[in-house]
Amino acid sequence: GDSVTQMEGPVTLSEEAFLTINCTYTATGYPSLFWYVQYPGEGLQLLLKATKADDKGSNKGFEATYRKETTSFHLEKGSVQVSDSAVYFCALSDNGFGNEKLTFGTGTRLTIIP
Amino acid sequence: DTAVSQTPKYLVTQMGNDKSIKCEQNLGHDTMYWYKQDSKKFLKIMFSYNNKELIINETVPNRFSPKSPDKAHLNLHINSLELGDSAVYFCASRGTRRGDTEAFFGQGTRLTVV
Numbered sequence: 001g002d003s004v005t006q007m008e009g010p011v012t013l014s015e016e017a018f019l020t021i022n023c024t025y026t027a028t029g030y031p032s033l034f035w036y037v038q039y040p041g042e043g044l045q046l047l048l049k050a051t052k053a054d055d056k057g058s059n060k061g062f063e064a065t066y067r068k069e070t071t072s073f074h075l076e077k078g079s080v081q082v083s084d085s086a087v088y089f090c091a092l093s094d095n096g097f098g099n100e101k102l103t104f105g106t107g108t109r110l111t112i113i114p
Numbered sequence: 115d116t117a118v119s120q121t122p123k124y125l126v127t128q129m130g131n132d133k134s135i136k137c138e139q140n141l142g143h144d145t146m147y148w149y150k151q152d153s154k155k156f157l158k159i160m161f162s163y164n165n166k167e168l169i170i171n172e173t174v175p176n177r178f179s180p181k182s183p184d185k186a187h188l189n190l191h192i193n194s195l196e197l198g199d200s201a202v203y204f205c206a207s208r209g210t211r212r213g214d215t216e217a218f219f220g221q222g223t224r225l226t227v228v
Contacts, residue, residue, distance in 0.1 A: 032215045034215075034216060036219075038155075042221060042222075043118075043204060043219040043220055043221045043222050044157075044204065044206075044219040045219070046216045046217075046218075049215060049216055051215055087155050089157065093215065101147065101159045101162055101170055102147075102159070102206075102208075102217050103159075104156075104157040106154075106155070106156055107155040107156065107157070109155070
């Protein structure tokens with residue numbers, strides 16, 4: 001079945017540091033890939049997505065590139081801020097739309113210190 | 115205007131009670147989900163409905179019964195609550211048209227069974 005393996009946290013960085021959170025996946029077919037973010041006390045929000053190989057999703061300074069050859073979708077940001085402190089989830093969905101479930105990674109808690 | 119709304123946000127109840135969580139979406143989506151998030155932030159799908167029909171039931175105990183009166187609503191009823199049911203429950207919805215890839219989540223319901 002589908003699965004997502006995500007870098008274990010927690011991750012603590014200083015403000016303005018470079019961030020990478022690794023994500024690899026296993027899926028049949030051609031899944032869509034997502035990063036969701038959960039701020040404290042809130043629900044999940046879509047951060048970015050990519051629906052086919054070599055697509056790059058980007059939002060709020062975060063980027064991730066869909067790499068089919070390495071089955072990866074690593075999240076990066078060049079300079080993190082305290083407001084980026086949250087839990088980040090990598091997720092996939094087979095075929096990209098319809099009633100297929102979203103399969104999530106275990107989440108990575110990120111804390112940015114001033 | 116909230117896209118996916120859940121009520122209540124917090125629910126504290128005693129073991130053995132029966133409780134319901136309501137979810138409504140105003141996005142016109144065909145598919146709705148319930149996810150359970152445990153204390154370690156791990157997200158696990160419970161149910162998926164498409165146009166009021168049950169599509170996914172991920173080995174959830176029979177004490178959990180989803181009900182979809184129409185495609186904009188997916189409520190979760192839980193009988194005979196147990197301590198292990200304590201978690202945050204998230205409702206989500208998703209479109210089925212081409213290009214509708216991501217799911218939209220509610221703010222979550224924190225259920226505490228004492």
